[in-house]
Amino acid sequence: MSPPAPLARRRLAVAAAFATQGFVFIGLTTRLPDIKDRWDLGELGVSLVLLAIVLLAGLGSVLAERFAARTSSAQLLRVGLVAIGAGAALMLAAPAWSAYLLGVGVYGVALGVVDAATNMQAVAIERQYGRPILPSFHGGWTFGGLLGAGLTLATADLDLAWSALLAVVPVAMAAAAFLPRAESHAFDQAVPADLPGVPWRPILLVGLGMVVFYMVDTAAQTWGAVYLDEVLDAPSRWVALATLPYLAASLVLRLAGDALVQRYGAVPVLRVGAVVASAGLVVVTTAPTWPVAVLGFTIVGTGISVVAPLSFSAAARIAGGSVERVDAVIARFNQFNYAGGLLGAVLTGVVGQDELRLGFVIPAVLVLALLPLARWFATAGISEGTTSVRP
Numbered sequence: 202m203s204p205p206a207p208l209a210r211r212r213l214a215v216a217a218a219f220a221t222q223g224f225v226f227i228g229l230t231t232r233l234p235d236i237k238d239r240w241d242l243g244e245l246g247v248s249l250v251l252l253a254i255v256l257l258a259g260l261g262s263v264l265a266e267r268f269a270a271r272t273s274s275a276q277l278l279r280v281g282l283v284a285i286g287a288g289a290a291l292m293l294a295a296p297a298w299s300a301y302l303l304g305v306g307v308y309g310v311a312l313g314v315v316d317a318a319t320n321m322q323a324v325a326i327e328r329q330y331g332r333p334i335l336p337s338f339h340g341g342w343t344f345g346g347l348l349g350a351g352l353t354l355a356t357a358d359l360d361l362a363w364s365a366l367l368a369v370v371p372v373a374m375a376a377a378a379f380l381p382r383a384e385s386h387a388f389d390q391a392v393p394a395d396l397p398g399v400p401w402r403p404i405l406l407v408g409l410g411m412v413v414f415y416m417v418d419t420a421a422q423t424w425g426a427v428y429l430d431e432v433l434d435a436p437s438r439w440v441a442l443a444t445l446p447y448l449a450a451s452l453v454l455r456l457a458g459d460a461l462v463q464r465y466g467a468v469p470v471l472r473v474g475a476v477v478a479s480a481g482l483v484v485v486t487t488a489p490t491w492p493v494a495v496l497g498f499t500i501v502g503t504g505i506s507v508v509a510p511l512s513f514s515a516a517a518r519i520a521g522g523s524v525e526r527v528d529a530v531i532a533r534f535n536q537f538n539y540a541g542g543l544l545g546a547v548l549t550g551v552v553g554q555d556e557l558r559l560g561f562v563i564p565a566v567l568v569l570a571l572l573p574l575a576r577w578f579a580t581a582g583i584s585e586g587t588t589s590v591r592p
Contacts, residue, residue, distance in 0.1 A: 214378050215319065219342040220341040222346035232551075234426055238363060243554070244554040247427070257306060257313065259312040262314070265317035274382070278314075278319060281370065284307055284310070333458075335510035337508040400519055407512055411509055414509050415540075423546045425447065425547070436492070447502035467511050476573070481503070544564075
């Protein structure tokens, strides 16, 4: 049957929140070459800034877990969106190094809060639909990323400070009609809300799959533009193309992901994707020219894009129980995001500080770990006892 109108509106609002997060994140990463030049940072300097953001985002996710028991994910999301806007504006328009670092701090913590809260919201709505819909939510993130990359291409000739206007979007988005906790409770299972009974071993193995995803995803999105700019001598106006086709391929696969998983199951979808992503990274690493590298990044996006949404969906299903319990598990599970971010952003830069090509070899090999890990994502449904609502 069709979903209740309020639930459909909540789904749209949460998808828009994912899109907003992607818009801001890609709006920042595609400007890394400009930020790098603005503050005279080398590859190691950029890696240290990225390390700070990853660690602070981990802190933000921990804070989200702490507040999950007494504050709704909707409220956490609103606070996080406003803070992301403030942090991003400072990073892009800071008049001094100290102000830039303050922006990094605010953005990093807020990123962790928004990461956790958007997925809490998405999982709660998915439980009410009773079937996999997380890939299309993450497709919203990718759509927003495409808009962010497009904005960078369109404003490439403007001063960096003007791009701070992108902060208006998350601040405005904070007023959206997200899913209240009272509505989430309608589909709670009769399982205690505390965390001691959570089966952490299978969740850990699913989390390792998410580490692999974010390692590849962050390497491509963070270092792709720098790679085209400095290694392959792409025209500065077109360096955002490292991200744009990658996101376009990801968007297509994520929007199709709900149906693919429904038809074939998570395991074969993930295994085929791992092989495709590895092949794409080989193309990137060996590319003689920047258009070939762009093709490689596009192949990577085709292969890897559905891992993260399927990870959150599997973790929530394994955890079970009340909305507070699932929210807390999702916030803690979100830490795997930042472990992958460390490998993808920081390790890629450190290993590739003398020859950036070498930095992409690591994700090309480690992405194949999804082949044995995929079995832990297997699912016959979202969870026992949920009522299916089908649009």
